Amino acid sequence: EKAFQIYYSMEKIGLSPDVYTIGALINGLCSKGNMLGASKLFKSMEEMNLHPNDVIYNTMIKGYCKEGSSYRALRLLREMIDHRLVPSVASYSSTIGVLCRDGKLKEAEGLVEEMAGLGLRPSNSVCNLLSEAKEDDG
Known part of the structure; x- marks a missing residue:
């Protein structure tokens, strides 16, 4: 939850997350068993012009x-x-x-x-x- 707050705060001030930020969020979601959230974030990387490593x-x-x-x-x-x-x-x-x-x-x-x-x-x-x-x- 806190990670997403930081993510949304970044967006509000015009900072774009990089592949490492998204990777950390995906890792957190996966470790909590939230594969639906992780999958949505994974798919959204393309819209952000980021490529999963x-x-x-x-x-x-x-x-x-x-x-x-x-x-x-x-x-x-x-x-x-x-x-x-x-x-x-x-x-x-x-x-x-x-x-x-x-x-x-x-x-x-x-x-x-x-x-x-x-x-x-x-x-x-x-x-x-x-x-x-x-x-x-x-």
Whole structure:
């Protein structure tokens, strides 16, 4: 709440927020579980002629994964790559985890292969999740 007061105060006096200000607000919203607010702010960046950086994308992906929204997390992961940004190992891992929980094993395995292609190594917990998902799948 206080962060938004500062944001609106900045606007009133003619100061434009930069990508770091917006990133801090998005981080706060995501950490509070307010993905609707974070998403609105994320989308408003374009109107402000600001481009999300890798930190903002990774924050949003983590938030969607915590919320259990594999579709939104995967969509942002793809968008991030389209903008020539490299997702963090944590973003890949979180997305793989939520895909496994949603029973989307092929998509999860595809992300592991994609990680390998980028020289990124999934954590042991991700490997365990995949193994468990394969066992459950049958």
